[in-house]
Amino acid sequence: MAVFDEFTGLWVREFHPASPAAATLSCFPHAGGSASFYFPFSRQLSPALAVRAVQYPGRQDRLKEPCAEDLLTLARRVFEVLRPITGARPALFGHSMGAVLAFEVARMLEQEAGVTPAHLFVSGRRAPSIHRPESVHRRDDAGLIAEVRRLAGTDSQALDDEEILRMALPAIRGDYKAIETYVYRPGPPLSCPITSFIGDEDPRVSIEDARAWREHTTGEFDMKVFTGGHFYLNEHREAICDQISGKLLTADSRRPGA
Template structure:
């Protein structure tokens, strides 16, 4: 009989016990010599009912503490043929029972494994705040792996990644400090003062804040996709100058769009955001149709 895997030594068991749940499970799988199963795309991406293949998928990544439902209604206001794919991150909404990632590289690696089957059509990324950082690093990971690359990056409310974080790290501070920051950034007071809501939100929010606070930018060549950076004119954490520096991270066209609102202008200026995104995606989809027609006719 073939012997089973050797149990971890006592000292190793103690170290494993101190790891976050997700990292502990991953390390145990490696120790046992097992390859983790490929992630189920259905767990990570909220998609419409099966139908004709879209002309373009727009993957939408939420801000810290937020969920993919923020983008659920976007499809009706985007060009025909665009499929909105909100990203379902662990630790919120349908995945509330799972621990939220505290490390950006680990999250990007998990997303990279899950997203492959959905890259069968052209696609773009929209990310707000933390979501912008995830979208940027996911685009770099796709390039590194030689995978299809996004047609466009829409990155909102996060400073250019090479810039130092000008804000104090708050993920480890008392709840009241985090609540004060949320209020200054535009979170509705009724949400912050709802104890039940905050009890369910704060663990995931702390993990998301830690993910952003501990981000370490590794320099690399600019991406090939056009990039649109969005900012709120009343945002107290991210300035227009911080956003303008995103131009260094694309070798293609760059646009800076400043809209009325605080850090969460994705809600207050929703129609303006969608108008900008729609115009860019309409151009992308139309251009791809024209190039496909030229190839088919030999022109």
């Protein structure tokens, strides 16, 4: 298991040890989510891959920090933390808001650091270039909770616990503001492969929305459709992990000297 300095440890969680030569997979949570969401992914993918989950400010052990309400600012902060620890061929995975955040970090890696990610996995999110006006973050608390319940991303018992809910709402609202005010900046497509995952009953993302990620890379593109809604991945975690490990480990074995 990697040993991070205090600052990096605030932002990045590595739950299970990985082999020293393992490729890194940085995982970006959904709106209102936390690094711990990826604990079971890490358990399945380690030690073949070094799974590193990003912990946004404003939740869990970072509860007292202000949430980042601007997605590009958050992407910049994450990029600066990840760049020194990702290695030569990092892979990225993001769900929902995390998919766009992972995309923006991948752009920074390619355009500013000269690092081509091994793969970008995006889940439960339309392509960045498809804009739809949304204002969930402007709703009152009841309206915000109703949206979270609709997407079934949070255990209903947690939503009924007033203390937990009071602690979680600022992070949920801040994240919704970040993704809903995000404006895609046209630019060169990525050169790394992109795989898009989606649930066939997702109320927020259509098959066409997910397929539009194809326009954001000159590399290979693949799309996998699973049964379920916005949080389909809770039911298909094993299959998704198989897809990730299959693509990354197969690609790694093809590298000279592997």
